[in-house]
Amino acid sequence: MAKQAGTSGAGTTEALPPAPWQRTPQRAARRRRDPITQEAIVETALRILDSEGLEGLSMRRVAEELDTGAASLYWHIGSKDGLLDLLFDHVIGEQQIPDPDPPRWQEQLKEVARLQRATILRHRDIVAVSLGRIPMGPNALRYSERVLAILRAGGVPDDLAVSGYLLLIAVVNGFTLDETADEQPGGDAGGPSKDAARDYIASLPQAQFPNLIAVAGEFSAVDRDERFELLLDLFVGGLARRVATDEYRSRGRSK
Amino acid sequence: MAKQAGTSGAGTTEALPPAPWQRTPQRAARRRRDPITQEAIVETALRILDSEGLEGLSMRRVAEELDTGAASLYWHIGSKDGLLDLLFDHVIGEQQIPDPDPPRWQEQLKEVARLQRATILRHRDIVAVSLGRIPMGPNALRYSERVLAILRAGGVPDDLAVSGYLLLIAVVNGFTLDETADEQPGGDAGGPSKDAARDYIASLPQAQFPNLIAVAGEFSAVDRDERFELLLDLFVGGLARRVATDEYRSRGRSK
DNA sequence: ACCTGAACACCGTTCAAGT
DNA sequence: ACCTGAACACCGTTCAAGT
Numbered sequence: 001m002a003k004q005a006g007t008s009g010a011g012t013t014e015a016l017p018p019a020p021w022q023r024t025p026q027r028a029a030r031r032r033r034d035p036i037t038q039e040a041i042v043e044t045a046l047r048i049l050d051s052e053g054l055e056g057l058s059m060r061r062v063a064e065e066l067d068t069g070a071a072s073l074y075w076h077i078g079s080k081d082g083l084l085d086l087l088f089d090h091v092i093g094e095q096q097i098p099d100p101d102p103p104r105w106q107e108q109l110k111e112v113a114r115l116q117r118a119t120i121l122r123h124r125d126i127v128a129v130s131l132g133r134i135p136m137g138p139n140a141l142r143y144s145e146r147v148l149a150i151l152r153a154g155g156v157p158d159d160l161a162v163s164g165y166l167l168l169i170a171v172v173n174g175f176t177l178d179e180t181a182d183e184q185p186g187g188d189a190g191g192p193s194k195d196a197a198r199d200y201i202a203s204l205p206q207a208q209f210p211n212l213i214a215v216a217g218e219f220s221a222v223d224r225d226e227r228f229e230l231l232l233d234l235f236v237g238g239l240a241r242r243v244a245t246d247e248y249r250s251r252g253r254s255k
Numbered sequence: 256m257a258k259q260a261g262t263s264g265a266g267t268t269e270a271l272p273p274a275p276w277q278r279t280p281q282r283a284a285r286r287r288r289d290p291i292t293q294e295a296i297v298e299t300a301l302r303i304l305d306s307e308g309l310e311g312l313s314m315r316r317v318a319e320e321l322d323t324g325a326a327s328l329y330w331h332i333g334s335k336d337g338l339l340d341l342l343f344d345h346v347i348g349e350q351q352i353p354d355p356d357p358p359r360w361q362e363q364l365k366e367v368a369r370l371q372r373a374t375i376l377r378h379r380d381i382v383a384v385s386l387g388r389i390p391m392g393p394n395a396l397r398y399s400e401r402v403l404a405i406l407r408a409g410g411v412p413d414d415l416a417v418s419g420y421l422l423l424i425a426v427v428n429g430f431t432l433d434e435t436a437d438e439q440p441g442g443d444a445g446g447p448s449k450d451a452a453r454d455y456i457a458s459l460p461q462a463q464f465p466n467l468i469a470v471a472g473e474f475s476a477v478d479r480d481e482r483f484e485l486l487l488d489l490f491v492g493g494l495a496r497r498v499a500t501d502e503y504r505s506r507g508r509s510k
Numbered sequence: 511a512c513c514t515g516a517a518c519a520c521c522g523t524t525c526a527a528g529t
Numbered sequence: 530a531c532c533t534g535a536a537c538a539c540c541g542t543t544c545a546a547g548t
Contacts, residue, residue, distance in 0.1 A: 060539085068514080072513055075511085076512095163482050170432065170433040173429040209396065210400075222414060233493070330530085
C-alpha cells in the first residue's frame with residue numbers, strides 16, 4: 001500500500017544507478033525503457049486480463065505495469081474502450097486459419113471452431129471483452145476472409161456461407177461463454193460448483209422437479225470436450241445437409 | 256444536471272402535499288412509500304437496466320430511484336453481485352414454458368428458443384448480466400425442469416436431453432449476444448453500422464479480400480429472424496436425427 | 511512529440527450512529 | 530428491525546503544465 005521508492009514513484013530516482021544491495025524485483029531491468037508504444041499497452045493489458053481477469057484490468061493497473069501514470073496512456077489510445085477494441089482484435093489475430101482444402105471443408109470448419117474455443121479458454125475473459133464489439137479490426141477482417149475462403153471453396157453457396165460463418169462463431173461463443181462461467185475463481189483447485197450443483201439438485205423436492213432429478217447425474221457425466229464435439233456435429237452436419245438439399249433443389253429446378 | 260426540487264431531493268418536502276400546478280412526474284405518487292423490499296429493488300434495477308443499460312445500473316442510481324441512499328440497499332441485498340443474481344433469475348422467470356406435447360417436441364423446443372431470444376431482446380443487457388452466472392435460482396430450476404420435461408416426453412434419451420438442453424440455451428445466447436452488439440446506442444434510429452460495414456468491406460483492397468468482398472452483400476441481405484430460424488433448423492433437426500440414429504443403433508444391438 | 515500530477519465526477523462497500 | 534451520512538479505496542478521463 002505504501003509507495004515503494006522507485007517503483008511507481010515520481011521519477012526523481014531516475015538518474016541514480018540501482019543500489020546493489022536492493023533486491024531487484026525481477027523485471028526491474030526494463031526500467032523506464034521502451035517508450036510506451038500502443039502495442040506494449042495492448043500486450044500488457046492482455047497479460048493483466050489473463051492473470052487477473054477483466055475486473056482487474058484498469059487503466060491505472062496497466063500504467064503501473066509500464067511504470068507510468070494512467071494519464072500517460074491517453075496519448076497512445078483514445079480511451080479504455082479503444083484499448084479493448086485493440087485487445088479484441090489482437091486476440092483474434094492469434095488464430096491461424098488454414099488454407100482451403102475443398103473436400104475437407106467440413107472438417108476444416110470444425111477446426112476453426114476448435115481453434116476459437118481454445119483461444120477463448122486461453123484468455124478466459126476475452127469473451128466479456130467481445131460483448132458489445134463488432135469484429136472489424138484488421139485481424140478480424142483477415143480472419144473472416146480466410147474462413148469464408150474455406151466455405152466457398154467447399155462449394156457452400158454465398159448466402160449459406162455467410163450465415164454459416166456468422167452462426168458458427170456465435171454458437172462457439174455461446175458454448176464457451178457457458179463453459180467459462182463454471183469456474184470463475186482464479187486459482188481455485190478442483191471444481192466445487194459442478195458436483196455441488198449435482199448434489200443440490202438431488203436434494204430438491206421430488207414432486208416438483210421429477211425430470212431435473214432424474215437426469216441430475218447427466219449434468220456432470222458428459223465432459224465438455226465431448227459436448228463441444230456434439231455441437232459441432234449437429235451444426236456442421238446440418239449445414240452440409242443444407243448445402244446438399246439446396247444443390248438438389250436448384251438442379252431440379254434449372255434442368 | 257441541476258437538481259430538480261422535490262424529485263431527487265433530500266426529503267424535506269415530505270410533509271407537503273404536491274402543489275397542483277407542478278406537473279407530477281408520473282410516478283411521483285410513490286414518494287417514500289413501500290419500505291424498500293428486495294423485490295422493489297430488483298424491479299427498479301430491471302427498469303434501469305432496460306432504459307439505461309448495464310453501464311447506467313449503479314447502486315447509487317437504484318437507490319436514487321427509491322428515494323434513499325445507496326447504503327440503505329445493503330440491508331436487503333448482500334452486494335451488487337447478489338442483486339444481479341436476483342435480477343437474472345427474475346428475468347428467467349418471465350419465460351412461460353408450455354406443458355409437454357410429445358409429438359410436437361421439436362416445435363416446442365424451437366418455441367423455447369424463440370422465447371429466450373424474445374426475452375433477451377426485451378432486456379438487451381441481461382446477457383451481459385448472465386455472463387459469469389450459473390442459473391441456479393428458483394426460477395431457473397423451474398425453467399430447467401419444464402424444458403427437460405418437453406425433451407424427455409418427446410423420447411429424447413437422458414444424456415442427449417441434458418446436452419441438447421444445455422447446448423440450446425448456450426447457442427441462443429451466442430446468437431443474441433452477437434445480435435445485440437449491432438446497435439448499442441440507446442435510442443438510435445436506423446442502423447448506420449450495418450450498411451456502413453457493408454460499404455467499408457466493399458472499399459477494401461480486392462487482392463487481399465476477394466471472398467469477403469464477393470459476399471459483402473450477403474451480410475445484410477438475410478435478416479436476423481430468418482438467420483435465427485436457420486439456426487433452429489440446423490440444431491433441432493440435428494438433434495432429432497441423432498435421437499433416431501441412437502434408437503436405431505440400440506434396437507439393432509439389443510435384438 | 512511525448513509525458514506528467516493533480517483534479518473531477520463517478521464507483522461499490524463499510525461502519526458507526528440513529529430511530 | 531430498518532435506515533442513514535460520511536468515509537474509504539477505488540474507477541475513467543481531462544487538462545494545464547512540463548520536457
